Amino acid sequence: MIELTIDGKRVQARKGEHLLAIARREGVEIPTLCHHEAVEPSGACRMCMVEVTRPDWEGWSKLVTACNFPAEEDLIVRTRTDKVMQTRKEILELLIARTPGSQLIAEMAREYGLDHPTLTVGELSEKCILCDICTRVCQNLVTGAISRINRGVEKEVNTPFAEVSDVCIGCLACAKSCPTDAIEFKQVGLERTIWGRTFDLVPCTQCGAPTLPKEQAEWLSERTGMKVEEYFVCVKCKAAQTARTYENIAW
Amino acid sequence: MKLTLDTFHKFQKEQAARLEGRKAITVCCGTSCRAKGGLDVASAIQTKLKDAGLDENAVELTQTGCHGWCEMGPIVTVEPEGTFYQQVKVEDADAIVASYTKGNAEEKLLYRDPTTRQRVASYHAIPFYAGQTRWALRNVGRVDPANINDSIARGSYVALNRALTSMTPEGVLNEVAEAKLRGRGGGGFDAGRKWRSAAKAPGFPKYIICNGDEGDPGAFMDRTIMEGDPHGVLEGMILAAFAVGSNQGYIYVRQEYPLAVEHLRQAIKDAHAMGLLGDNILGTEFSFDVRIARGGGAFVCGESSALMRSIEGKVGEPRAKYVHATDKGLNDKPTVLNNVETYVNVPLIVEKGSQWFANTGTDKSKGTKAFSVVGKVLHSGLIEVPMGTTLRELIFDIAGGIPGKNRQFKAVQTGGPSGGCLPEKMLDLPVDFDSLADNGSMMGSGGLIVMDDRNCIVDVARYFVHFLVEESCGKCVPCREGLRHLLDVLERITQGKGKMSDLDTIERLCDVLENGSLCALGKSAANPVRSTLRYFRKEYEEHINEHFCKAGVCPALCTYKINDQCTGCTLCAKVCPTHCISGSRKEKHVIDQAKCIQCGSCFDVCNFNAIDILGSNG
Amino acid sequence: MEKKLLHVYPQRCTACRNCEIACSFAHPIDGKAGVARIKAFGDKEGRVGHNQIVVCMQCEDAACVSACPANALWRNPDTGAIYLLEERCIRCHSCVAACPFGNMRPQADEFPSKCDVCGGDPACVKFCPANALEYK
Numbered sequence A: 001m002i003e004l005t006i007d008g009k010r011v012q013a014r015k016g017e018h019l020l021a022i023a024r025r026e027g028v029e030i031p032t033l034c035h036h037e038a039v040e041p042s043g044a045c046r047m048c049m050v051e052v053t054r055p056d057w058e059g060w061s062k063l064v065t066a067c068n069f070p071a072e073e074d075l076i077v078r079t080r081t082d083k084v085m086q087t088r089k090e091i092l093e094l095l096i097a098r099t100p101g102s103q104l105i106a107e108m109a110r111e112y113g114l115d116h117p118t119l120t121v122g123e124l125s126e127k128c129i130l131c132d133i134c135t136r137v138c139q140n141l142v143t144g145a146i147s148r149i150n151r152g153v154e155k156e157v158n159t160p161f162a163e164v165s166d167v168c169i170g171c172l173a174c175a176k177s178c179p180t181d182a183i184e185f186k187q188v189g190l191e192r193t194i195w196g197r198t199f200d201l202v203p204c205t206q207c208g209a210p211t212l213p214k215e216q217a218e219w220l221s222e223r224t225g226m227k228v229e230e231y232f233v234c235v236k237c238k239a240a241q242t243a244r245t246y247e248n249i250a251w
Numbered sequence B: 001m002k003l004t005l006d007t008f009h010k011f012q013k014e015q016a017a018r019l020e021g022r023k024a025i026t027v028c029c030g031t032s033c034r035a036k037g038g039l040d041v042a043s044a045i046q047t048k049l050k051d052a053g054l055d056e057n058a059v060e061l062t063q064t065g066c067h068g069w070c071e072m073g074p075i076v077t078v079e080p081e082g083t084f085y086q087q088v089k090v091e092d093a094d095a096i097v098a099s100y101t102k103g104n105a106e107e108k109l110l111y112r113d114p115t116t117r118q119r120v121a122s123y124h125a126i127p128f129y130a131g132q133t134r135w136a137l138r139n140v141g142r143v144d145p146a147n148i149n150d151s152i153a154r155g156s157y158v159a160l161n162r163a164l165t166s167m168t169p170e171g172v173l174n175e176v177a178e179a180k181l182r183g184r185g186g187g188g189f190d191a192g193r194k195w196r197s198a199a200k201a202p203g204f205p206k207y208i209i210c211n212g213d214e215g216d217p218g219a220f221m222d223r224t225i226m227e228g229d230p231h232g233v234l235e236g237m238i239l240a241a242f243a244v245g246s247n248q249g250y251i252y253v254r255q256e257y258p259l260a261v262e263h264l265r266q267a268i269k270d271a272h273a274m275g276l277l278g279d280n281i282l283g284t285e286f287s288f289d290v291r292i293a294r295g296g297g298a299f300v301c302g303e304s305s306a307l308m309r310s311i312e313g314k315v316g317e318p319r320a321k322y323v324h325a326t327d328k329g330l331n332d333k334p335t336v337l338n339n340v341e342t343y344v345n346v347p348l349i350v351e352k353g354s355q356w357f358a359n360t361g362t363d364k365s366k367g368t369k370a371f372s373v374v375g376k377v378l379h380s381g382l383i384e385v386p387m388g389t390t391l392r393e394l395i396f397d398i399a400g401g402i403p404g405k406n407r408q409f410k411a412v413q414t415g416g417p418s419g420g421c422l423p424e425k426m427l428d429l430p431v432d433f434d435s436l437a438d439n440g441s442m443m444g445s446g447g448l449i450v451m452d453d454r455n456c457i458v459d460v461a462r463y464f465v466h467f468l469v470e471e472s473c474g475k476c477v478p479c480r481e482g483l484r485h486l487l488d489v490l491e492r493i494t495q496g497k498g499k500m501s502d503l504d505t506i507e508r509l510c511d512v513l514e515n516g517s518l519c520a521l522g523k524s525a526a527n528p529v530r531s532t533l534r535y536f537r538k539e540y541e542e543h544i545n546e547h548f549c550k551a552g553v554c555p556a557l558c559t560y561k562i563n564d565q566c567t568g569c570t571l572c573a574k575v576c577p578t579h580c581i582s583g584s585r586k587e588k589h590v591i592d593q594a595k596c597i598q599c600g601s602c603f604d605v606c607n608f609n610a611i612d613i614l615g616s617n618g
Numbered sequence C: 001m002e003k004k005l006l007h008v009y010p011q012r013c014t015a016c017r018n019c020e021i022a023c024s025f026a027h028p029i030d031g032k033a034g035v036a037r038i039k040a041f042g043d044k045e046g047r048v049g050h051n052q053i054v055v056c057m058q059c060e061d062a063a064c065v066s067a068c069p070a071n072a073l074w075r076n077p078d079t080g081a082i083y084l085l086e087e088r089c090i091r092c093h094s095c096v097a098a099c100p101f102g103n104m105r106p107q108a109d110e111f112p113s114k115c116d117v118c119g120g121d122p123a124c125v126k127f128c129p130a131n132a133l134e135y136k
């Protein structure tokens, strides 16, 4: 264990633990947009900037991202200095210009006193803020069907070469973990469409209600050893089935 | 034949003896001279030599790497005299061989000094070369890069042999550290310190990476070294590997450098065959191998963390460097990554000692630096000088100053797109890592772009920002979004739609870029804008308030008008691409403003200062 | 320390479904009642003593845990119950598909839900008028 200071408070942490985790444990609020606990930090949004210094740095300090900066003994972390607040505010202004429609960003911007953003470029109205959560989720946890393609302002999240992916399993994890709901998907009846591919949802073997795409079941079965068919019963029928099993048990 | 510590010495001496008083004709076959027919010149000379009955015992014909003065190419030299022939054509082969047999020089192919109008016979008397100290480029243009014996004859692998015979890894580390060698690829980080951290870091394997991505527009130092002295690069890497305890290295070469790849491949193969690379180098316990990785084709892939991701086969995006690459680099293993020019200096240090090395240069920047000088200079090319040489010496004494009799030096951009623009009053600045950084620019990898009074400073800033907008990886918000807005503001100013408040917006965007960006591309992207605003604020203000681009570059902000000095020579009318200049011979000409596209061609050709550049409203 | 378990006594259950309501209110979403993690099935023929209660059994070797790619399902060391760490959940609903007993419940656009024994103080137990649930 090591000791460091966050906003004047001495706190304990593991060496190398990320500042954001420590701050959150200690109840210190640090805003984030690209952070997701399930995946490695990316450092893309820069909202979690904090100012760090050390007693031996002779007054010198630097801005770092809390989500991936490793804690070290005697580090002095300040989460709300003028420079930090100004940088976060500018970042929010840049994001508002990119996604004028986003509730999430507008709300955060208000917190930072950004009532009258002035920057605009053309007719931008992206929904995606390129926080990289969906791509990390899919690449690190699912099948790696999507990634960031192109560079710079052209950068976007898509399947490689924007072609229909044959590794996507239609699990929707990407869409559901997106903080700005930028990933479109559609589910009607037994069909679910995402990234230009339509998946058939296997009907429940008992009641016919939609369960999950066969592809997801196969992927799951590979990882867990359960039989693919075992996934094709809907929750309601499974619960009812459980209830029936209980009935045969002598309580 | 595999060499060992025992046999290397003798073999090297034999090869070196071959060079003593060697008679040779070298033909530059660097990328540019090749494009201008260097290979054909070489084979033409070969034929003529044969016709003259001269075999390779009488005179050797060597195809070398680039001499760094490509506008003079194809370049042919005659050794040992050092006769320097420029712009040689296939037809000249006859004359070259003829004068060779006669023992004199072919006058008309010699370099002519533009001021004295005199022909200069030898390489070493030409100001462009005489003013240089070629350490990193020591073998480039002299050895045949495809012939390992040639390199060994010139001293390649002597340092390696010395290190393996009589030095410990710690000893090599100390030597490099005491030489205070700083990285030549960007930030000027202390190489010894980097190596020491990697040597100390737990973890196995450890990697040595050579950064040959060279993305700065106009820069070609690293290409030239890789093409012209691949063994110098390899030896530097092998020494680094020995010092930090690594067995695997990578050379990351830019996609656009096929010749560098070819020569490096050959060099690796040859070094393997001679026991200088691979298992049990020179018969010792030490093994090290090198692989070539082809670049991802993006400027940002030259950034160290993006480069490592690219070698790993991932998206070439930078990542935070809070944990150093020396602890967790390639594949999360301890990694040393240095620039091509950094490595090529290492054998010199090991061979001649850190003291010798540190005797040249300034207090904190030792040795030399190769610059790629381009733009408005008489002689653009590669120029290697001791650290601390002034910009004036570089630009005026060696590169020949500003061409065009009425043109004046305006600014020099150092450090490529991440560097800054320095004005005339900084010309006497001794160039080293710190002096440049202290003045709002940086050394970068050594790009120098010289500008004259026909370059618009706002347009220059716009150009670099545009480059960076295209090259930003787009991962982090400040760089991806901030640069887009910065470009937008600068474009507005150059189009005459600027407001004075835009200058505050620029400062604000520069702040968020500097403070908020993830990697050095974004962090330093403000430099070209900040420095031009700092040294040339007046020009920005003229654009905004007076709608006047005095360089005559921004079409919306200038008009070209012919004044009373006009002699009616008709030259301008001939060059005008839209044929909008009229007037009879010996009478004052007139520009039809409706058709003029503000290209400035007339201005540039007029010999009588008869054309004025005025603001957009005349 | 001996871990407590949520015991069900279906023979006492009256299928009043107070447990479901209690559960919903104990796990609100944006202030509104969420999906109940416990289910009471009334006997089709209305026979007393034949109702059923279905709730997570906190399986030793849980299917949901092994299906989750995000490591979002954890066993609470204090209660021994498996709970969902929402910050880690990517809402792929693999757990829902995996639980063979139907005890992992989907909620449209939300995190899936499962019984977490309310962190050691199950609401259902308190609200069951028939004492069909005990936490011991």
Ligand SMILES: Cc1cc2nc3c(=O)[nH]c(=O)nc-3n(C[C@H](O)[C@H](O)[C@H](O)COP(=O)(O)O)c2cc1C
Pocket: B182, B183, B184, B185, B186, B187, B188, B189, B211, B212, B213, B214, B215, B216, B299, B300, B301, B302, B303, B304, B305, B337, B338, B339, B340, B342, B445, B519, B520, B521
């Ligand atoms: C956007 C960007 C591009 C870079 N491109 C190169 C490059 O092309 N070649 C290079 O050697 N270093 C480049 N660098 C610097 C490298 O990140 C790294 O600092 C350097 O290669 C380390 O070697 P050195 O210490 O020997 O200079 C670049 C840095 C940035 C931020």
Ligand code: SF4
Pocket: A137, A138, A142, A143, A144, A145, A146, A167, A168, A169, A170, A171, A172, A173, A174, A175, A194, A195
């Ligand atoms: S729906 Fe497809 S792209 Fe999205 S996370 Fe699942 S597998 Fe990946």
Ligand code: SF4
Pocket: B300, B317, B318, B471, B472, B473, B474, B475, B476, B477, B479, B480, B517, B518, B519, B520, B521, B522, B523
């Ligand atoms: S600063 Fe630019 S290049 Fe660097 S990570 Fe951010 S977006 Fe990519």
Ligand code: SF4
Pocket: C067, C068, C069, C070, C071, C072, C073, C084, C088, C089, C090, C091, C092, C093, C094, C095, C096, C112
């Ligand atoms: S929905 Fe959440 S808890 Fe369930 S498997 Fe997916 S990530 Fe894990």
Ligand code: FES
Pocket: A031, A032, A033, A034, A035, A042, A043, A044, A045, A046, A047, A048, A049, A065, A066, A067, A068
């Ligand atoms: S949360 Fe740290 S950069 Fe986005």
